[in-house]
Amino acid sequence: MLLPPAVKLGLAIEVLAESADASASIAPHRVGDYRDVGAVLDFARGVDVVTFDHEHVPQAVLRELVAAGVAVRPGPDALRYAQDKLEMRGRLAELGLPVPDWARIGSKSDLRAFLGSHGGVAVLKTARGGYDGKGVRVVRSADEADDWLAGDVPLLVEEAVAFTRELAQQVARRPSGELAVYPLVESVQRDGVCAEVIAPAPSGGRVAQEAARIATTIATELGVVGMLAVELFETEDERILVNELAMRPHNSGHWSIEGAVTSQFEQHLRAVADLPLGATDVRDDWTVMVNVLGGPADGSLDRAREAALAAQPGVAVHLYGKAPRPGRKIGHVTAGGVDLDDVVYRARAAAAAFD
Amino acid sequence: MLLPPAVKLGLAIEVLAESADASASIAPHRVGDYRDVGAVLDFARGVDVVTFDHEHVPQAVLRELVAAGVAVRPGPDALRYAQDKLEMRGRLAELGLPVPDWARIGSKSDLRAFLGSHGGVAVLKTARGGYDGKGVRVVRSADEADDWLAGDVPLLVEEAVAFTRELAQQVARRPSGELAVYPLVESVQRDGVCAEVIAPAPSGGRVAQEAARIATTIATELGVVGMLAVELFETEDERILVNELAMRPHNSGHWSIEGAVTSQFEQHLRAVADLPLGATDVRDDWTVMVNVLGGPADGSLDRAREAALAAQPGVAVHLYGKAPRPGRKIGHVTAGGVDLDDVVYRARAAAAAFD
Numbered sequence: 001m002l003l004p005p006a007v008k009l010g011l012a013i014e015v016l017a018e019s020a021d022a023s024a025s026i027a028p029h030r031v032g033d034y035r036d037v038g039a040v041l042d043f044a045r046g047v048d049v050v051t052f053d054h055e056h057v058p059q060a061v062l063r064e065l066v067a068a069g070v071a072v073r074p075g076p077d078a079l080r081y082a083q084d085k086l087e088m089r090g091r092l093a094e095l096g097l098p099v100p101d102w103a104r105i106g107s108k109s110d111l112r113a114f115l116g117s118h119g120g121v122a123v124l125k126t127a128r129g130g131y132d133g134k135g136v137r138v139v140r141s142a143d144e145a146d147d148w149l150a151g152d153v154p155l156l157v158e159e160a161v162a163f164t165r166e167l168a169q170q171v172a173r174r175p176s177g178e179l180a181v182y183p184l185v186e187s188v189q190r191d192g193v194c195a196e197v198i199a200p201a202p203s204g205g206r207v208a209q210e211a212a213r214i215a216t217t218i219a220t221e222l223g224v225v226g227m228l229a230v231e232l233f234e235t236e237d238e239r240i241l242v243n244e245l246a247m248r249p250h251n252s253g254h255w256s257i258e259g260a261v262t263s264q265f266e267q268h269l270r271a272v273a274d275l276p277l278g279a280t281d282v283r284d285d286w287t288v289m290v291n292v293l294g295g296p297a298d299g300s301l302d303r304a305r306e307a308a309l310a311a312q313p314g315v316a317v318h319l320y321g322k323a324p325r326p327g328r329k330i331g332h333v334t335a336g337g338v339d340l341d342d343v344v345y346r347a348r349a350a351a352a353a354f355d
Numbered sequence: 356m357l358l359p360p361a362v363k364l365g366l367a368i369e370v371l372a373e374s375a376d377a378s379a380s381i382a383p384h385r386v387g388d389y390r391d392v393g394a395v396l397d398f399a400r401g402v403d404v405v406t407f408d409h410e411h412v413p414q415a416v417l418r419e420l421v422a423a424g425v426a427v428r429p430g431p432d433a434l435r436y437a438q439d440k441l442e443m444r445g446r447l448a449e450l451g452l453p454v455p456d457w458a459r460i461g462s463k464s465d466l467r468a469f470l471g472s473h474g475g476v477a478v479l480k481t482a483r484g485g486y487d488g489k490g491v492r493v494v495r496s497a498d499e500a501d502d503w504l505a506g507d508v509p510l511l512v513e514e515a516v517a518f519t520r521e522l523a524q525q526v527a528r529r530p531s532g533e534l535a536v537y538p539l540v541e542s543v544q545r546d547g548v549c550a551e552v553i554a555p556a557p558s559g560g561r562v563a564q565e566a567a568r569i570a571t572t573i574a575t576e577l578g579v580v581g582m583l584a585v586e587l588f589e590t591e592d593e594r595i596l597v598n599e600l601a602m603r604p605h606n607s608g609h610w611s612i613e614g615a616v617t618s619q620f621e622q623h624l625r626a627v628a629d630l631p632l633g634a635t636d637v638r639d640d641w642t643v644m645v646n647v648l649g650g651p652a653d654g655s656l657d658r659a660r661e662a663a664l665a666a667q668p669g670v671a672v673h674l675y676g677k678a679p680r681p682g683r684k685i686g687h688v689t690a691g692g693v694d695l696d697d698v699v700y701r702a703r704a705a706a707a708a709f710d
Contacts, residue, residue: 004359007381009660010674010686026362026383261669276665283638305364310631314616319365331365 001249001257001318002053003027005266011273016043023321037064044070051226051272053248055082056129073175073225073272074247081222082247086127086156095221097214098241100233101159108149112142114157127154136192161241163233167201168252169215172267172277173224179216180267180277182260184208187231187252193327196347197289199255200282202340207240214242227268229253251291251329256280258316258334259287284336286343290351292331295324301354308333308353315350330354356604356612356673357408358382360621366628371398378676392419399425406581406627408603410437411484428530428580428627429602436577437602441482441511450576452569453596455588456514463504467497469512482509491547516596518588522556523607524566526583527622527632528574535622535632536571537615539563542586542607548682551702552644554610554637557695562595569597582623584608606646606684611635613671613689614642639691641698645706647686650679656709663688663708670705685709 003026006013016032016039017024024031032039034057041064044050049071062076074082081088089102101118105111115122124145126135138160139145148155166189170182183200184207201208215230229250231243253264262270262278270277296304301324308317312335319331331354335347358381361368371387371394372379379386387394389412396419399405404426417431429437436443444457456473460466470477479500481490493515494500503510521544525537538555539562556563570585584605586598608619617625617633625632651659656679663672667690674686686709690702 001362003362003381007356007358008671008673010656010676012381012676026358026367028381270664275661276668278664279669281669301365306630309625309633313631314634314636316363318363321365321367 001254001265002269005263005269008266009269009275011269013269014043014047016040021321026321035061037061041065041068041070044068049073049272049274051248051268052079055079055247059083075223075225078222078224079247082245084127084154085125085244086154088245089156089158091222092218092242095217097217098239100161100241100243103157105145105149105155105157108142108145111139111145111149111157115139115142118159121160123158123160124148125156125158127156129153134192161233162236163241164236165201165234166243167207167211167232167234167240168197168250169211169230169232170250170253170256170264171212171215171219171228171230172226172264172271172280173219173228174271174277175225175274177220178277179219180262180280181212181216182253182256182264182280183282184211185252185255193291193293193329194251195291195293196344197252197255198340198344199259199287199289207234207238210240214240218242218245226271227253227264251332254318254332255287255289255334257318259283259289259336284343285338286340287334287336288340288343288347289332289334290347291329292319292333292351292354293329294326295328295330295354297324299324301330304354308350311353312346312350315346317350356609356620357624360618360624363621364624364630366624368624369398369402371395376676381676390416392416396420396423396425399423404428404627404629406603406623407434410434410602414438430578430580433577433579434602437600439482439509440480440599441509443600444511444513446577447573447597450572452572453594455516455596455598458512460504460510460512463497463500466494466500466504466512470494470497473514476515478513478515479503480511480513482511484508489547516588517591518596519591520589521598522562522566522587522589522595523552523605524570524585524587525605525608525611525619526567526570526574526585527581527619527626527635528579528583529626529632530580530629532575533632534571534574535617535635536567537608537611537619537635538637539566540607540610548646548648548684549606550646550648551699552607552610553695553699554614554642554644562589562593565595569595573597573600581626582608582619606687609673609687610642610644610689612673614638614644614691639698640693641695642689642691643695643698643702644687644689645702646684647674647688647706647709648684649681650683650685650709652679654679656685659709663705666708667701667705670701672705 015027015029017029065072092099124139166187168187172180184204185199186201188196219228229246233241249264249268257263261281316334322330333350335343337343370382370384372384420427447454479494521542523542527535539559540554541556543551574583584601588596604619604623612618616636671689677685688705690698692698
């Protein structure tokens with residue numbers, strides 16, 4: 001999804017892809033392993049700036065790039081906080097930003113103690129590699145975590161926040177420090193996966209100001225360059241707490257392709273290419289994005305796409321060139337308009353064509 | 356510009372490019388000559404449907420494709436009317452559509468006679484290959500045309516229409532006959548080249564209905580599949596006359612990338628892939644597109660792009676990956692909003708950064 005804004009701005013782009021599958025093959029690409037220092041260095045020598053669409057490139061690889069004089073944006077000193085939840089929690093706490101209660105877990109007794117002081121329920125997380133509900137589990141007794149505790153993966157535990165909804169705040173930052181703040185959005189999760197996003201978040205009000213303050217503080221203090229997505233909990237007592245960070249275009253910002261003057265993908269390119277940032281104003285009163293998860297059981301995306309386009313000629317349908325598979329994010333749809341109920345209905349109807 | 360909607364819809368796309376220059380190299384492509392039947396046939400065998408971004412592919416090549424069972428959209432029976440102005444004028448006159456007075460010119464005396472019956476001034480055109488003011492000249496005496504008359508290029512002559520403004524009407528048509536009609540737009544020409552487009556055309560009114568009727572008649576009667584652009588003259592006595600046809604996404608429709616729910620590029624892909632057409636509603640009260648012609652004299656597009664983005668963060672800047680050269684269309688900018696004067700100002704200001 002970074003390719004269309006590269007075409008628009010006339011910027012050359014090249015992708016280092018894990019495989020020559022359909023998603024990557026529409027862009028100029030070469031195939032290589034992002035964990036292979038040699039492959040990444042060789043790739044990086046041909047470009048002006050390197051950026052990422054996931055946070056799994058190892059710190060060792062990133063630091064080799066920097067040492068070789070490659071412009072890496074965001075850089076390893078920022079990315080570590082998106083790669084490791086222990087580092088992230090520690091740094092945000094240091095900055096005085098609101099986070100759930102949390103603790104590093106080195107032993108079963110650490111977990112037992114945390115459960116004891118938090119009503120007997122908590123969220124256990126692997127510090128690295130989790131996404132879309134993976135690497136996260138709710139525990140009610142320390143015994144439940146024996147398998148994870150037996151491994152050598154660093155763990156942390158967090159209070160099970162009694163939240164009323166989840167929110168996400170996008171902000172872009174240039175190397176110079178220039179910031180562009182998007183409207184706060186509400187994200188609706190199902191089974192740990194983002195299902196829908198409503199932009200702007202209904203009844204944002206005071207919370208929106210606080211979310212913007214938190215996200216701009218994080219972007220500035222952590223030296224993020226590019227898009228930053230801050231996932232937030234809103235609690236029953238109207239506080240907001242930082243849940244996760246992503247330093248790249250994020251699912252919670254896909255609405256911006258049609259819904260904002262400058263999409264998060266174009267904004268990310270502008271920021272990492274050190275170009276002036278674009279306006280973040282909304283283009284409709286309401287924009288609703290619904291993920292297409294899994295896809296048709298018979299594997300026929302052609303028929304589902306045709307049905308979606310026929311049923312909802314005003315809804316934007318995005319498909320990622322991925323084969324249907326249960327639970328896989330294979331696309332998303334976006335509707336916009338003045339009446340939220342109507343916009344939600346149209347977006348869901350288009351997405352339902354892929355069930 | 357067909358690449359971004361292909362990414363969006365998850366459609367695989369491949370370009371047969373004249374050369375591996377910057378414009379083509381961002382898309383999956385192979386290099387070949389569109390006049391070479393063998394090269395085009397070989398290319399076409401790997402795809403489901405072939406379409407065009409210009410009208411210069413020879414009829415002989417198109418007919419070989421059709422004979423080989425390739426889906427060619429639009430097909431040669433429609434494209435001939437976009438390729439040859441004599442055929443176009445003849446067919447539109449047959450359909451009773453409003454066109455300027457015209458005549459085939461076989462000799463100097465034909466031209467002299469036409470000038471005599473049209474106030475001593477007329478527009479001489481080559482039947483084929485003209486664009487952006489090329490292949491078109493105003494003549495006031497038959498002697499002026501000696502060079503063209505000496506060649507073996509078929510010529511036609513048309514009355515010099517006393518027009519008050521130029522308009523363009525876009526319509527898309529699917530193989531099934533389904534149509535999608537865009538708002539009528541005004542195009543401002545300078546030196547025979549489109550400089551600006553205003554969507555919708557100010558004070559369209561009754562003329563807009565007539566333009567839609569003309570364009571849908573042409574699309575249906577000529578069997579166009581894909582986008583059709585009908586360039587029109589509005590006369591002092593409030594008639595509209597058909598000037599030119601293009602059966603592809605056209606400069607007069609670039610505004611639709613940001614300004615319409617479905618851009619002309621996505622619509623063209625939908626139509627030729629036989630997918631349901633998208634909504635053509637406008638997204639702003641006014642959308643203004645200004646072409647970037649020539650580019651900076653010092654050849655530095657980077658600095659101009661930066662200046663344009665910095666000065667107008669709400670304007671969409673499109674650059675085509677082409678090197679600056681006097682008069683060359685190297686990009687366009689698009690602004691939208693509620694106040695036409697303001698929208699025109701912002702678009703022109705962004706384009707001026709490239710002067």
